[in-house]
Amino acid sequence: MNSTIHDHAALAGKFNENEPRVNWHDETLWWVRKKRDRMAWSVSGWEQLREAASQIKRHVLGNLHDYLTQFEQQAIQNGATVHWAADAAEHNKIVLDILQRHNVKRMVKSKSMLTEECHLNPHLEAHGIEVIDTDLGERIVQLAKEPPSHIVLPCIHKKKEEIGELFHEHLGTPAGNADPQFLTAAARQHLRKEFLEADAAITGVNFAVAATGEMVVCTNEGNADMGAHLAKVHIACMGIEKIIPQRAHLGVFLRLLARSATGQPITTYSSHFRQPRAGQELHIVLVDNGRSRQLGREDFRNSLKCIRCGACMNTCPVYRRSGGHSYHTAVAGPIGSILAPNLDMKDYADLPFASTLCGSCSNVCPVKIDIHQQLYKWRQVIVKEGYATTGKKMGMQMMTTVLSSPKTFKTAGKMGRWVLRAFPGMVNNRMNPWYKQRNMPEAPKVSFAEWYAKNNNNEQQG
Numbered sequence: 001m002n003s004t005i006h007d008h009a010a011l012a013g014k015f016n017e018n019e020p021r022v023n024w025h026d027e028t029l030w031w032v033r034k035k036r037d038r039m040a041w042s043v044s045g046w047e048q049l050r051e052a053a054s055q056i057k058r059h060v061l062g063n064l065h066d067y068l069t070q071f072e073q074q075a076i077q078n079g080a081t082v083h084w085a086a087d088a089a090e091h092n093k094i095v096l097d098i099l100q101r102h103n104v105k106r107m108v109k110s111k112s113m114l115t116e117e118c119h120l121n122p123h124l125e126a127h128g129i130e131v132i133d134t135d136l137g138e139r140i141v142q143l144a145k146e147p148p149s150h151i152v153l154p155c156i157h158k159k160k161e162e163i164g165e166l167f168h169e170h171l172g173t174p175a176g177n178a179d180p181q182f183l184t185a186a187a188r189q190h191l192r193k194e195f196l197e198a199d200a201a202i203t204g205v206n207f208a209v210a211a212t213g214e215m216v217v218c219t220n221e222g223n224a225d226m227g228a229h230l231a232k233v234h235i236a237c238m239g240i241e242k243i244i245p246q247r248a249h250l251g252v253f254l255r256l257l258a259r260s261a262t263g264q265p266i267t268t269y270s271s272h273f274r275q276p277r278a279g280q281e282l283h284i285v286l287v288d289n290g291r292s293r294q295l296g297r298e299d300f301r302n303s304l305k306c307i308r309c310g311a312c313m314n315t316c317p318v319y320r321r322s323g324g325h326s327y328h329t330a331v332a333g334p335i336g337s338i339l340a341p342n343l344d345m346k347d348y349a350d351l352p353f354a355s356t357l358c359g360s361c362s363n364v365c366p367v368k369i370d371i372h373q374q375l376y377k378w379r380q381v382i383v384k385e386g387y388a389t390t391g392k393k394m395g396m397q398m399m400t401t402v403l404s405s406p407k408t409f410k411t412a413g414k415m416g417r418w419v420l421r422a423f424p425g426m427v428n429n430r431m432n433p434w435y436k437q438r439n440m441p442e443a444p445k446v447s448f449a450e451w452y453a454k455n456n457n458n459e460q461q462g
């Protein structure tokens, strides 16, 4: 377990040091959110689609065991080998064993947030296996030795000039060239070689169809296909919540996913993997890693409906201005703040508080997850379980005392106004996080209750 105490506000403070970058990050993600809106409005019956997706997922979560068993049987019949992993460590061990059995030294991986969640790359690298991330954004952050900061746009925090520098250093492109078209062509040449030489390919899974035992992987670059079609071994890693009952249900999810994620009508490649080609091995690793526990938490069960579109991040005013790394978890933003405390309540106790609870995330979620309500519920659980910071606990205790007695409230208000006037330095100092970004207001001469009593009486008399 990670013993570092994380503080979202402090980590966001680091990102906030560069104000122009924060503004640009904020505006770029808002632009994606607006694209999503235009796409959603252009589909008649968008709300019915959301409702259908939510109902299908609810049904699956209520019958998860049956659908997983059905999927396993079908996948085995198709010629795949199915593995079950209770947690991240078991997932990593299964993948490593397969790779070692085939003497794999170098492999390609398409974007998979599950392998990020399980910290697969460092595990394999520690055992002498080089992992090449092939999604362009993922490759960029991999070269920068950083984790992704967004589940759909992994390097959204990086500017093109920085990417030009990284490519110059690692891929030998000319210094100072930050032309996106040129850099993309350079990445394509570099990755082509990796695809051709890789001994194994790992892909994520967007949807797994129980009735047919097939998996659907959505990418815009075709990198999952390139990896899986060329390598001798294909390992597909999926969370157990990725199941849908029938192929027909893809019509609902594929229409929602791309529109919610990037405002595209459909992802460029929605590839179906059903059986290994002749001479190839196909392994499917079904991973729990806390999902059963979340399924058992009635208030948070809905979070397992997530199809990882990233729309809640693009719309979140806190995420947009604090950057994905401030969430210190593989899945950042509003949905990550619900999923992470389930994995480790103490380590992620700060995250449910990193929200304004404005509800924008719930409004855009294509599977209708009640995200902001779950964040609010996590706050209550975290405080009850004793994982809130001492400062927060003391503050809440103080507020409870003040707000539960009108007399104390009145006295505290009077004292507060007096302190602000007589000793402003006691409030306007660096210890007060509010003061870092704002000036404290000028203290009014009277309280609102006093003002109202006086003016209301005057009105009545008039």
Ligand code: SF4
Binding pocket: 260, 305, 306, 307, 308, 309, 310, 311, 312, 313, 335, 361, 364, 365, 366, 367, 368, 369, 371
């Ligand atoms: S919670 Fe909803 S909006 Fe957020 S990533 Fe998941 S599906 Fe998308």
